[in-house]
Amino acid sequence: MNKATTGNKRYPASEIIKRYRGVGLFITGTGTDIGKTTITAALAAAFRQLGLVVGVCKPINTGCPVRPDHAGGQATGNDDLIASDATILARAAGLTNNLDSLLPVLSPIRYCVPVSPHLAARMERRKPDWRRVAAALEYWQSRCDILLVEGAGGWKVPIDTAAPFAIGDMAAKIGLPVLIVAGCYVGTINHTWLTVQAVRQSRVPIFGIVANRRPATPDFGAMTSTDSLGKVTGVPLLATLPDTPFDDKDGIPSALVQTMLPVARKYWKQAKRPR
Ligand SMILES: Nc1ncnc2c1ncn2[C@@H]1O[C@H](COP(=O)(O)OP(=O)(O)OP(=O)(O)O)[C@@H](O)[C@H]1O
Numbered sequence: 001m002n003k004a005t006t007g008n009k010r011y012p013a014s015e016i017i018k019r020y021r022g023v024g025l026f027i028t029g030t031g032t033d034i035g036k037t038t039i040t041a042a043l044a045a046a047f048r049q050l051g052l053v054v055g056v057c058k059p060i061n062t063g064c065p066v067r068p069d070h071a072g073g074q075a076t077g078n079d080d081l082i083a084s085d086a087t088i089l090a091r092a093a094g095l096t097n098n099l100d101s102l103l104p105v106l107s108p109i110r111y112c113v114p115v116s117p118h119l120a121a122r123m124e125r126r127k128p129d130w131r132r133v134a135a136a137l138e139y140w141q142s143r144c145d146i147l148l149v150e151g152a153g154g155w156k157v158p159i160d161t162a163a164p165f166a167i168g169d170m171a172a173k174i175g176l177p178v179l180i181v182a183g184c185y186v187g188t189i190n191h192t193w194l195t196v197q198a199v200r201q202s203r204v205p206i207f208g209i210v211a212n213r214r215p216a217t218p219d220f221g222a223m224t225s226t227d228s229l230g231k232v233t234g235v236p237l238l239a240t241l242p243d244t245p246f247d248d249k250d251g252i253p254s255a256l257v258q259t260m261l262p263v264a265r266k267y268w269k270q271a272k273r274p275r
Pocket residue numbers: 029031032033034035036037038039085151152153212213214241242243244245246256
């Protein structure tokens with residue numbers, strides 16, 4: 001495997017994170033806020049409708065507010081911060097019992113500042129504790145039929161610039177096939193194709209692309225760009241999700257879950273096929 005694209009061997013995560021040996025998907029996106037949590041949650045709910053036990057994990061989450069029950073003073077560790085994305089994922093996966101005790105395996109590394117992990121780690125003077133990520137993956141190994149892992153930002157978001165080590169390097173270590181979340185706008189072809197190229201360079205298999213937030217009133221440029229994603233990149237465009245405004249506290253709209261259901265069915269069918 002290409003050293004330059006899989007992260008420097010000296011970076012601690014390279015030694016600590018082990019390949020996930022079960023069935024799962026790593027959900028990345030063409031950028032931050034593109035809809036990874038929403039799609040991962042919709043997918044989790046869809047897999048549950050197929051009768052599967054779903055595990056979810058957001059290994060690194062920045063922009064996590066301090067827990068209201070934190071004792072005061074400066075938050076100093078992962079567990080002092082709210083696991084923002086993982087809480088949404090956990091709810092969709094039906095993991096609300098004992099949520100508090102599950103948080104370390106749902107969201108092992110948390111930072112408060114809403115920036116790239118390498119900057120958050122520097123600003124908060126705390127390196128990622130990779131043993132927590134390894135422990136989370138180990139936990140899910142024997143406790144779910146399918147594990148959904150959400151990245152942070154996009155494939156090339158740095159975790160450590162000196163090593164160098166990025167989200168894509170972490171994903172390559174975990175070794176799960178990738179689902180790419182893209183947008184529906186003029187310019188999505190370039191962003192999506194660049195992401196596809198980067199994932200391919202890391203030699204990680206790509207399951208497909210999901211285009212998120214199709215506008216209610218289709219715009220010619222946005223729709224033709226979105227419709228071209230499969231053909232241009234050579235990666236199947238599996239679904240296009242409509243823009244469906246919702247409040248996180250109400251859970252993922254069922255229209256989004258139903259759109260992801262055929263994607264879940266397709267993945268489960270191919271994942272269970274003997275290799
Ligand atoms: N299909 C959709 N319709 C309407 N709103 C959406 C849709 N998908 C995502 N959103 C909204 O867009 C915002 C960003 O989505 P989301 O949190 O899923 O992005 P993300 O890629 O996970 O972001 P991050 O990089 O911070 O993890 C959220 O407020 C979410 O509710």
